[in-house]
Amino acid sequence: MLSLQDSVSLITGVGPKRVIALASLGIQTVEDLLTYYPTRYDNFEVRDLSTAVDQEKLTIKGTVMSEPVIARFGYKKNRLSFRLLVDQDVVMVTFFNQPYLKDRIELGKDLAVYGKWDGNTARLTGMKLITMNNSELGAVYPANKQIKANTIKKFVETGFKQYEHVIATLLPPPLIKQYGLLPRAKMIQEMHFPSDEHTAKLARRSAAYEEFFLFQLRIQALKRENQTEDGLEILYHNDELKTFIGSLSYELTSAQKKVVNEICRDLRRPIQMNRLLQGDVGSGKTIVAAIAMYATITAGYQAALMVPTEILAGQHAENFARLFDGLPVNVGLLTGSMTAKQHRQLLDQIKHGGVNLIIGTHALIQDAVEYANLGLIVTDEQHRFGVNQRQKFREKGEHPDVLAMTATPIPRTLAITAYGEMDVSIISEMPKGRQPIETRWLRSNQTGVALEFVLKQLQQGSQIYVVTPLIEQSETLDVRNAEELYDNLKQYFEPQFKIGLLHGRLTNEEKDATMQAFKDNETNLLVSTTVIEVGVDVANATVMMVYDADRFGLAQLHQLRGRVGRGSKQGYCLLIADPKNQVGIQRMQTMTETTDGFVVAQRDLELRGAGDVLGQKQSGLPDFKVGDPVGDLKMLQTAQADATDLLATEDWDTQTDNLPLVQYLHRHQLQTHFD
Structure with a gap:
C-alpha cells in the first residue's frame, strides 16, 4: 500500500544516484518531495x-x-x-x-x-x-549542483500522479471551511502546477497555514505532555523567603514582583515548570533567579544555575556567595578548567547534598554529574538552545523545574516559534534610578572626538570598554583588530592609564586574569572582542566604544551597550562606523533612537530575518518552507490558538476526520523524542 512516507526511490525514474541528489536537498520521502515547494513562479x-x-x-x-x-x-x-x-x-x-x-x-x-x-x-x-499546460505560471524550484530544477519538477509531476490518491488532508475540516483553505491534495497540486495566479495565492496561503498549524500542534502537544508528567511540589518556606527579599538593599520593581509570584506559583504546583524569563539588559533577572533558587533550597532541594562562559560562572558564584552570606546556602562552582581532584570532590559533594547551589557551564548537564535532590535548574542566556536541548536539561534529576533566562529580548514572532513550548514571563521595566544609556554614532573620521571623550571619563575615574570585531589583521575586511587597536590605544593613554586586552584566543586562565584585573580597577580601559558581551558586570564602567559597529548585529550591539552604566554613573555607548549599505545605516539609526531591547529585537528581525537573529541551526527555530513568521505573524498567532484549542477539545483524537492528523502527530512526536 502506497504511503507518503515511502522513499523517493519508489517514484518512477528516481534511481540510486537521484536518491542521493534529492537527499542533498533534504528530500528523502515522497512527502518531502511533494512539499518541496517552488520559491517563485515565472509568469508565462x-x-x-x-x-x-x-x-x-x-x-x-x-x-x-x-x-x-x-x-x-x-x-x-x-x-x-x-x-x-x-x-x-x-x-x-x-x-x-x-x-x-x-x-x-x-x-x-x-x-x-x-x-x-x-x-x-x-x-x-x-x-x-x-507548452501551455492550462497554466500561465511556471514553478521555479531551489536546486543545487547535484540536481537541476527541471529534474525536480519532473519528479514532482511523476510523484504527484503516483501518490495523489493517498494524500490525506491533515487540517481539521472546520478550520478548512472557516478560513476557505484548499484540501491538501488540491493545495499540493496548485502549489506546483497552478491553474492561475488567484489559485496559486490561495494554495500558498493554505500551505503556510498548514505549516504553522502543524508546527504549533507539535509544540503545544509537547507542552501538554510535559505538564502531565509528575513534577516536584517545592513547598518552600514563605516566611524565610519574605525575610530574604526584605533584607535586600533595594525594593523589587512591580514587574519583578509579578514574575517572582508566577515562578513561585509554578514551584508549588506538582507539574514540572518550564518557564522562560525575558528581561532587557539590567532589568534585574538575576535577583529574580536568586529568589527562585533560595525558595527551592528552603524546601530542602538543590538548585543549579547554568551559564555560557566560565567568566560569568565565576562572577555569579562570587555574587551569590555574598548575597546568601549567613544563610544555609552552600555554593559550588563547576567548570571545565577545574583540576581532576577539585572536580571529583565537588561531584561527590553534589551527589551527597553537601552543596545545594551549583553554578557552572554546560558541565552541569554532563552524565557524570549526579544530584542528590535537584529541584530547580536555571539557565542563563540560553537563547541559542533549541527545544531538544532544553528538553535534555529537564531530564536531569527527578523532573526538576526549569527556568530559562535571556537578556536578548525576543520579538513575539520568535517567542511563539522558538519558545512555543514554554510559559513566558517578562520583566517589562527597569529598576528605579537606572538611567538610559546615551548612544552616539560617529564616523571613523570623528574617532578623535570619541577618544577625547573617553580621556575625560578616565580622568573622572571611570572605566572603559573598547570592542572590535577581529583579533588580527584581515586582508579581506577593512576592520580594526584587537591587537592593533590595543597597541594604538596604549600609545594614546599610557602611562597615565593602564590598558588590557581580552580576546577569544587567550586561555581561560588568561581571560579570567584579564577580566579580574578590570573588575578590580587595576586596568582602566579594556580592549576586547565580544567575549565580554554576556553578563559581565563592572559597575564602574561608563563607556562602551565599538569600532566597526556596522559589522555587528543589532542584538549584539544592544548586549554590548548593556555592559555599561550599571552603577550610579551615567553610561555612554559610542559607535564608530562607516556603513556601506542601507541595512548598516538603519542599524546605527536604531541604536541611537531607542534603548528598548524589544524595539531593537523587532528591528533586528525585520532587517535580518528570523533564522539569522537566533542562528538557524541552534535556535530550534523551524526552517519554514512557505510561511514567513515575520510577515505572517497574525496567521502564526491564529495557528497557535487553533492548535491549542484542538488539543483542549475532548476526544479530538478519536474523531475519524482527525485520524490523519493524529498519525502525523504521533510520527513527529517520536522524532522529537529521539532527536
Missing part, C-alpha cells in the same frame, strides 16, 4: 508587445516565419535564430547554446516563447519554449 501569460518594457522577461506568441538557423562560434558555443510573426510585427528570436530546440521549431506553426525583451532592436533573447 502571453503579453501584447505594445505593453512590453525594455529588458523585461515576458512571453510572446506568434507564427514561425523562417526556418531556425544555428550559427556556431567559439568552443561549444552556438546561436539558434528564427523569425516570429506576432500580430503584425516580426520579432527576431535568439536562443544561446540550446541547439536541440531546433526540432521543436517548425515553419508556419504557432509557438510561445519566454525570454528577455530588447525594446531597442525588437528582439527576444529566448529562455524557454512554452
Whole structure:
C-alpha cells in the first residue's frame, strides 16, 4: 500500500544516484518531495508587445516565419535564430547554446516563447519554449549542483500522479471551511502546477497555514505532555523567603514582583515548570533567579544555575556567595578548567547534598554529574538552545523545574516559534534610578572626538570598554583588530592609564586574569572582542566604544551597550562606523533612537530575518518552507490558538476526520523524542 512516507526511490525514474541528489536537498520521502515547494513562479501569460518594457522577461506568441538557423562560434558555443510573426510585427528570436530546440521549431506553426525583451532592436533573447499546460505560471524550484530544477519538477509531476490518491488532508475540516483553505491534495497540486495566479495565492496561503498549524500542534502537544508528567511540589518556606527579599538593599520593581509570584506559583504546583524569563539588559533577572533558587533550597532541594562562559560562572558564584552570606546556602562552582581532584570532590559533594547551589557551564548537564535532590535548574542566556536541548536539561534529576533566562529580548514572532513550548514571563521595566544609556554614532573620521571623550571619563575615574570585531589583521575586511587597536590605544593613554586586552584566543586562565584585573580597577580601559558581551558586570564602567559597529548585529550591539552604566554613573555607548549599505545605516539609526531591547529585537528581525537573529541551526527555530513568521505573524498567532484549542477539545483524537492528523502527530512526536 502506497504511503507518503515511502522513499523517493519508489517514484518512477528516481534511481540510486537521484536518491542521493534529492537527499542533498533534504528530500528523502515522497512527502518531502511533494512539499518541496517552488520559491517563485515565472509568469508565462502571453503579453501584447505594445505593453512590453525594455529588458523585461515576458512571453510572446506568434507564427514561425523562417526556418531556425544555428550559427556556431567559439568552443561549444552556438546561436539558434528564427523569425516570429506576432500580430503584425516580426520579432527576431535568439536562443544561446540550446541547439536541440531546433526540432521543436517548425515553419508556419504557432509557438510561445519566454525570454528577455530588447525594446531597442525588437528582439527576444529566448529562455524557454512554452507548452501551455492550462497554466500561465511556471514553478521555479531551489536546486543545487547535484540536481537541476527541471529534474525536480519532473519528479514532482511523476510523484504527484503516483501518490495523489493517498494524500490525506491533515487540517481539521472546520478550520478548512472557516478560513476557505484548499484540501491538501488540491493545495499540493496548485502549489506546483497552478491553474492561475488567484489559485496559486490561495494554495500558498493554505500551505503556510498548514505549516504553522502543524508546527504549533507539535509544540503545544509537547507542552501538554510535559505538564502531565509528575513534577516536584517545592513547598518552600514563605516566611524565610519574605525575610530574604526584605533584607535586600533595594525594593523589587512591580514587574519583578509579578514574575517572582508566577515562578513561585509554578514551584508549588506538582507539574514540572518550564518557564522562560525575558528581561532587557539590567532589568534585574538575576535577583529574580536568586529568589527562585533560595525558595527551592528552603524546601530542602538543590538548585543549579547554568551559564555560557566560565567568566560569568565565576562572577555569579562570587555574587551569590555574598548575597546568601549567613544563610544555609552552600555554593559550588563547576567548570571545565577545574583540576581532576577539585572536580571529583565537588561531584561527590553534589551527589551527597553537601552543596545545594551549583553554578557552572554546560558541565552541569554532563552524565557524570549526579544530584542528590535537584529541584530547580536555571539557565542563563540560553537563547541559542533549541527545544531538544532544553528538553535534555529537564531530564536531569527527578523532573526538576526549569527556568530559562535571556537578556536578548525576543520579538513575539520568535517567542511563539522558538519558545512555543514554554510559559513566558517578562520583566517589562527597569529598576528605579537606572538611567538610559546615551548612544552616539560617529564616523571613523570623528574617532578623535570619541577618544577625547573617553580621556575625560578616565580622568573622572571611570572605566572603559573598547570592542572590535577581529583579533588580527584581515586582508579581506577593512576592520580594526584587537591587537592593533590595543597597541594604538596604549600609545594614546599610557602611562597615565593602564590598558588590557581580552580576546577569544587567550586561555581561560588568561581571560579570567584579564577580566579580574578590570573588575578590580587595576586596568582602566579594556580592549576586547565580544567575549565580554554576556553578563559581565563592572559597575564602574561608563563607556562602551565599538569600532566597526556596522559589522555587528543589532542584538549584539544592544548586549554590548548593556555592559555599561550599571552603577550610579551615567553610561555612554559610542559607535564608530562607516556603513556601506542601507541595512548598516538603519542599524546605527536604531541604536541611537531607542534603548528598548524589544524595539531593537523587532528591528533586528525585520532587517535580518528570523533564522539569522537566533542562528538557524541552534535556535530550534523551524526552517519554514512557505510561511514567513515575520510577515505572517497574525496567521502564526491564529495557528497557535487553533492548535491549542484542538488539543483542549475532548476526544479530538478519536474523531475519524482527525485520524490523519493524529498519525502525523504521533510520527513527529517520536522524532522529537529521539532527536
